[in-house]
Amino acid sequence: MAAVTTAVLPTSWPSWRLYIVVFVASACSLVLEIAAGRLLAPEIGVSLYTWTSIIGVVLAGLSVGNYLGGRLADRFPAPSTLGLALLAGSLTSFGVLALLPILIDTLRYLPLVPRVLATNVGLFFLPSCLLGMVTPLAIKQALTDLRTAGGIVGRLYAISTAGSILGVYLTGFVLVAMLGARTVVLLVGIVLLMLALLFGRLRQSIALTVILLVPTLVVVGHTLRSRLWQSPCLTETHYYCIQVNEQNVGLLGPVMELQLDHLIHSYTxxxxxxxxxxxxxxxxxxxxxxxxxxxxxxxxxxxxxxxxxxxxxxxxxxxxxxxxxxxxxxxxxxxxxxxxxxxxxxxxxxxxxxxxxxxxxxxxxxxxxxxxxxxxxxxxxxxxxxxxxxxxxxxxxxxxxxxxxxxxxxxxxxxxxxxxxxxxxxxxxxxxxxxxxxxxxxxxxxxxxxxxxxxxxxxxxxxxxxxxxxxxxxxxxxxxxxxxxxxxxxxxxxxxxxxxxxxxxxxxxxxxxxxxxxxxxxxxxxxEQWDWRSMIPPRLRPLLFGT
Structure with a gap:
């Protein structure tokens, strides 16, 4: 029987670094998913349709990311590939806050359910896809001996799942009520950026790093300068985004308006x-x-x-x-x-x-x-x-x-x-x-x-x-x-x-x-809710259907 030889990759990541990266990246993916519901609540409300869309889009992104991450790991096995995925995940996470007002305004013409689905795809599919690449890329770096492949893969997936669990509970029980959903999303981008810079071995791919890092810093600057990270809510609780406004309502005169998520609940x-x-x-x-x-x-x-x-x-x-x-x-x-x-x-x-x-x-x-x-x-x-x-x-x-x-x-x-x-x-x-x-x-x-x-x-x-x-x-x-x-x-x-x-x-x-x-x-x-013609932007309808 021929002897089995195992090549040890000199550029492989140390195990403890991989564990940190996989744990934190998986936590970030679930932090984004839970924060998504609160982020969208003031704009399109919270309903079964909202959560169904969020969960489906995030799972689709993770699934596609797992597949693409595996392909990339085989084709580009350098350790910097994982760092670039983290950097791209940071860019798209910051992009959620920048894109939110644009998508809400652009998709306003759509009926509610297609609008909810399209908004979630536009905001959360790409970040979820990029974070889904992390675990397969990490497995590639960890596999130095096929005799221990099962243990390594199981360990990394266990760490990934543990990170996801922490992300769910930390966001739902603590972070949203303490910081607000927008600040939470901003922190996800910062954490992924720090992971990429500290552990990503980006010096091995200087050109690609610059291509990703420059727009990341531009988006961060725009987000901070435009205060897109600030919540529109007076306060965010475990249940609602609460807003209070003074309004003049016709013959009623000045009243205090209480808004819970996207719905006006009371006039007092x-x-x-x-x-x-x-x-x-x-x-x-x-x-x-x-x-x-x-x-x-x-x-x-x-x-x-x-x-x-x-x-x-x-x-x-x-x-x-x-x-x-x-x-x-x-x-x-x-x-x-x-x-x-x-x-x-x-x-x-x-x-x-x-x-x-x-x-x-x-x-x-x-x-x-x-x-x-x-x-x-x-x-x-x-x-x-x-x-x-x-x-x-x-x-x-x-x-x-x-x-x-x-x-x-x-x-x-x-x-x-x-x-x-x-x-x-x-x-x-x-x-x-x-x-x-x-x-x-x-x-x-x-x-x-x-x-x-x-x-x-x-x-x-x-x-x-x-x-x-x-x-x-x-x-x-x-x-x-x-x-x-x-x-x-x-x-x-x-x-x-x-x-x-x-x-x-x-x-x-x-x-x-x-x-x-x-x-x-x-x-x-x-x-008209699911009429395909209602999906066409109003400006294009005269060109396609005439007057």
Whole structure:
């Protein structure tokens, strides 16, 4: 049998350097992935579509990088190849911050889901691809004896995975809330640049190093000079990018606007708690006035605090009321104290935890009103939509208590509202669908009215009201004393039944709550969402399709 000889490469990296490079580069790849969600939240929101796109793009980049890294390792086995990959990874990581405003503006014409996917590809595919090259290149440098190949490959992949795990937890639990997503991305670029300069043996490839290093320094300079690394958020928490702005909103005058990620969540007029802009908040307030007629010392619970707009209204209008708020993000509560008029001496009691946990400790039969204000169009916490959670809330209500929840959906193509109604109807004998007047008229027109032709793809906000006892809506009055107009309009029983029968109605449970699928029409329901012509930039459409 012929003897097997093993060549030892004199230029191979020391093992400890390879371990550091692989560990840190893998950590950086996952840091970018986790930071991506927070980075995009103020621009395109956080939804199942956002995270699906981020995970898919990063995995695709890593997969392609693994393949290309292996090919490069065989063709260019010099140790400097690994250093150049790190340097290119640094350049593209810095480029994320530089490209973000450009891509957001350039791709604004696209429908939401293709825009989310295209933005993620443009920002994160190339950095993920380059970081995916690191482990195969490192394996090439470490392999000096085929008899130990299995151990070396397994060790490097274990180190790589450990780095990825650290990157996930460090970013999600510490870095984003401490530094902000943009600063985190900037640090990734700096760390990769230092790895390349310290360990990359770049002196062996001076020309390529200069070609990559010069644009890297240019991008860094542009990022720092333009302050692209600074977050647009007032504060970034584990849950939201929180922004507060003072706005003049039509006849409402100056109000404080609370924005969570990309959605305006609340308008609060400091000093005028009766000023409620959104129709659903007015319906909440009118229901509270109805209940206060018989229970002036009403007890109310809010699932979701936000800007505390309605809790502040109840606190001012009903001095004997007891008001509890469950708000998962303590950062939102802190901002409301500082900016939205929530006094340090408020009577409002806040529980900063998930609602499913908080309600387990609350007294049964305590509340006359429970307000569900945790749903929005982009992100609906599915565990707060289920029959099991509804049972928990029902147990907290008095015999004549009322549960109200705001729901955003499309009348003609949405399925979540139907399913949520069915779920509440399985728990309460009296369930009503409330909305502003034109939305109720839309429901009455369904399915053959003119609304669908004149307002294709429109969405509406409804309030689902559920109770053990009938609600007398003839006794409803405006939340503003002296105002004759009321916001609460009730969908006719026949109209509601006819609409409910017009589509699928899932019973939402802890085991089965496909909320994202039921809400998909908010993003993909209109025909043009995936029409290839909508993917063409507007400036080019006349050239391709004429006028």
């Amino acid at each position: 007029a400091i000093g005028d708690p009766d000023l409620l802009r959104y129709a659903y908040t007015q319906i909440f307030a009118e229901t509270a006035r109805y209940v206060a007629q018989s229970h002036p010392d009403l007890r109310a619970l809010f699932i979701g605090g936000g800007g505390y707009t309605v809790p502040l209204h109840l606190e001012a209008k009903y001095p004997e009321a007891a008001i509890d708020v469950i708000e998962i993000d303590p950062g939102v509560t802190a901002v409301s104290h500082e900016w939205m008029g929530l006094s340090p001496d408020t009577r409002i009691v806040t529980y900063n935890e998930d609602a499913r946990i908080a309600v387990q400790r609350l007294q049964e039969g305590r509340y006359d009103l429970i307000f569900g204000d945790a749903f929005n169009d982009a992100s609906v916490p599915y565990h707060l939509t289920t029959r099991e959670f509804g049972q928990q809330l029902r147990s907290l209500l008095t015999d004549d208590g009322i549960y109200l929840a705001n729901v955003i959906d499309r009348v003609y193509s949405g399925h979540f509202l139907r399913s949520y109604l069915r779920t509440m109807q399985s728990l309460f004998p009296h369930v009503y669908l409330l909305a502003r007047e034109d939305a109720v008229e839309t429901m009455a027109d369904w399915p053959h009215g003119t609304y669908v032709a004149t307002h294709p793809g429109d969405r509406d906000t409804f309030v689902v009201a559920a109770s053990q006892q009938p609600i007398d809506f003839t006794q409803f009055r405006s939340h503003r004393t002296g105002s004759p107009a009321i916001a609460t309009h009730v969908t006719g029983a026949g109209d509601q039944l006819r609409w409910e029968a017009g589509g699928p109605r899932a019973l939402l449970t802890d085991d089965y709550a496909p909320v994202e699928t039921l809400l998909a029409s908010l993003f993909t329901g209109d025909e």
